[in-house]
Amino acid sequence: MPAYTDRLLSLPEYPLAGIPEKKRELIARGMDVIDLGAGDADLSPPPAVIERISEAVRIPTMSRYGFALGLVEFREAVARFMKRRFGQDFHPIKEIVPLIGSKEGLSHLALAFATKGDYTILPEPGYNSYVGGTLLADATPYKYALRPENGFLIDLDKVPAEVLKKAKVLYLNYPNNPTAAVAPKEYLEEMVRRCKELDILLVYDNAYSELAYDGYVPPSIFEIEGARDIAIEFHSMSKTYNMTGWRCGWACGKQEYVAAVAKVKSFVDTGTFMGIQAAAATALDKCADWIPGNVAEFKRRRDAAVEAWSEAGFPVESPKATMYIWCPLPRNIPSAAFAERLLQDEGVIILPGSAFGPGGEGFFRVSFITSPERLREAAARAGRVLKGMQAKAGDEVRSAVRRPEERQGMARA
Numbered sequence: 001m002p003a004y005t006d007r008l009l010s011l012p013e014y015p016l017a018g019i020p021e022k023k024r025e026l027i028a029r030g031m032d033v034i035d036l037g038a039g040d041a042d043l044s045p046p047p048a049v050i051e052r053i054s055e056a057v058r059i060p061t062m063s064r065y066g067f068a069l070g071l072v073e074f075r076e077a078v079a080r081f082m083k084r085r086f087g088q089d090f091h092p093i094k095e096i097v098p099l100i101g102s103k104e105g106l107s108h109l110a111l112a113f114a115t116k117g118d119y120t121i122l123p124e125p126g127y128n129s130y131v132g133g134t135l136l137a138d139a140t141p142y143k144y145a146l147r148p149e150n151g152f153l154i155d156l157d158k159v160p161a162e163v164l165k166k167a168k169v170l171y172l173n174y175p176n177n178p179t180a181a182v183a184p185k186e187y188l189e190e191m192v193r194r195c196k197e198l199d200i201l202l203v204y205d206n207a208y209s210e211l212a213y214d215g216y217v218p219p220s221i222f223e224i225e226g227a228r229d230i231a232i233e234f235h236s237m238s239k240t241y242n243m244t245g246w247r248c249g250w251a252c253g254k255q256e257y258v259a260a261v262a263k264v265k266s267f268v269d270t271g272t273f274m275g276i277q278a279a280a281a282t283a284l285d286k287c288a289d290w291i292p293g294n295v296a297e298f299k300r301r302r303d304a305a306v307e308a309w310s311e312a313g314f315p316v317e318s319p320k321a322t323m324y325i326w327c328p329l330p331r332n333i334p335s336a337a338f339a340e341r342l343l344q345d346e347g348v349i350i351l352p353g354s355a356f357g358p359g360g361e362g363f364f365r366v367s368f369i370t371s372p373e374r375l376r377e378a379a380a381r382a383g384r385v386l387k388g389m390q391a392k393a394g395d396e397v398r399s400a401v402r403r404p405e406e407r408q409g410m411a412r413a
């Protein structure tokens with residue numbers, strides 16, 4: 001067998017890769033598994049979307065190759081959405097590129113803008129296609145730790161000058177996965193200004209733009225003056241419309257950026273099934289009234305998760321957006337060990353912060369993707385595991401403290 005490339009070997013393990021297999025094993029052992037791992041809700045897409053795809057599969061032309069153009073109706077629906085929601089105009093053909101889910105586009109983007117010797121700047125913890133895309137492009141990721149102390153924001157002033165000089169891409173994602181942080185408008189203004197100054201492409205991942213609570217309305221990066229010159233924005237059908245498995249999203253921005261992504265894609269794929277694009281167009285055009293009810297269901301889950309997990313020993317603030325809570329752990333409990341115990345002893349799947357790299361240590365992510373009852377049950381189980389691990393850590397500390405005394409005692413005797 002030919003040796004693996006350095007490129008392949010440089011890729012870390014994908015955080016969610018082993019979970020379906022582990023979950024199957026636990027279910028086979030008769031365990032009642034609660035899966036709060038992926039950001040993948042147990043809810044249905046809008047009925048109109050299901051009707052539309054049911055019709056679309058019966059139309060023979062929908063089953064043909066979409067190619068890079070795809071279904072023009074989808075592009076036009078995206079343009080209408082961007083105008084209605086953010087007040088921004090995009091040319092449906094020149095300034096929008098349909099994607100097989102935003103992950104696909106985010107991963108491919110680096111192939112167009114970064115290469116060996118270049119840096120990309122990305123959040124850690126952060127969505128894994130930023131680091132994956134960078135490594136597949138032979139570029140070097142500069143990982144910036146998102147911590148509560150910095151408001152989960154990247155401060156370019158703290159990035160070494162050498163890195164800034166060679167940086168080609170900055171990935172920003174607000175509302176943020178996994179920390180659920182949101183970014184103040186002044187921060188986005190500063191990032192646009194700095195990226196222009198430094199000639200760095202600002203890749204704005206806006207997958208959670210429609211999943212926000214308590215009156216918070218996430219902006220588009222294009223609402224920031226000057227962003228058109230230096231930014232490209234990614235959107236997803238997955239979270240807004242419970243369409244994770246359908247694989248449909250888009251990127252938009254000025255023609256030169258969008259065309260570069262489209263060119264890479266023209267050699268690796270031939271577009272999402274056009275029936276899905278038709279259904280996605282229906283979602284964007286006809287389901288604006290359906291979204292608030294869906295968000296209200298997520299809010300019910302958020303409120304239950306925040307209350308139950310805080311009571312269980314993981315004090316979390318109520319997030320303004322996303323489907324995640326980012327739970328802190330006591331200093332002496334490593335997140336991977338906690339996740340493993342919670343999985344093996346109690347059948348609850350969460351994502352340890354360390355799965356996102358060292359910057360995520362000290363936290364774990366809970367996806368509030370299931371009913372309040374199950375979220376409460378999972379929190380109670382997690383509380384038991386925490387208590388057990390703390391008691392054990394306490395015993396170890398106590399015995400470590402006792403040993404020197406015992407030794408002294410023995411010496412005196």
Ligand SMILES: Cc1ncc(COP(=O)(O)O)c(C=O)c1O
Binds near residue numbers: 104235237248
């Ligand atoms: C921040 C972020 N970006 C992008 C994606 C990818 O979404 P999709 O490929 O389903 O459009 C996700 C999915 O979890 C995400 O959390």
